[in-house]
Amino acid sequence: MLAVGLVVGPVAAADAASKNVTSKKFKKSIKRIDQTVKDFENFGKNSRTEVLKNSGGVAGIQALIPTFVSSLTALQSGLLGLQAALQDPTTGLVGLNNARPQFGAFSSTGTFIAGTGANPPAKGPSGNAVQGAGPGTYVVNFNNDVSSRYTSANPFPGSSSAGAPQTVTCANPAAVATCNTISAGTGGSTSHVLVVFSTGVTPPAGGFSISAISG
Secondary structure (H helix, E strand, O other), X not given: OHHHHHHHHHHHHHHHHHHHHHHHHHHHHHHHHHHHHHHHHXXXXXXXXXXXXXXXXXXXXXXXXXXXXXXXXXXXXXXXXXXXXXXXXXXXXXXXXXXXXXXXXXXXXXXXXXXXXXXXXOOOOOOOOEEOOOOOEEEEEOOOOOOOOEEEEEEOOOOHHHOOEEEEEOOOOOOHHHHHHHOOOOOOOOXXXXXXXXXXXXXXXXXXXXXXXXX
């Protein structure tokens, strides 16, 4: 029994000592946290006091107001300049959007299937093409000036008998009369494109697509 007592005694003492150390560490941590909170509160109070002291009090702050207003005016000017740059129709985001490729897809009768103009702010075809008396001829409305773009049309599979397509804007002098014949008032238009499959006699049975790409 004595031997057992000799073993248990030191173990119990060590355990108690360990708990005592842990308790002290915990209390110290609590004190640190409490002191940190107090320091933070004091910092807020002292900061306000320092601002008033270093600026010469209320009068000093009032003297700084013109400088502050001037800085805001300069910032406004900078923001307005940035806005103008972003909205530039040639080099800004608006210009980038305007330069995106435009295209449309149509059935053999000119019925609109899909196109970029149907998804604003993108531009391009958004409605039916007008089919001419020669069933292989069409006038497509791009709804914006595409006279400076490269235009091309492609027949869908199953349309080989229609022949190779040709495209030209209705603003082209050679296309004015034909465009007016197919769709009155479109001759001379920079937003309308004339599409002719081969000699204009045979329409593309599977339909066709047309695109206008910015150079």
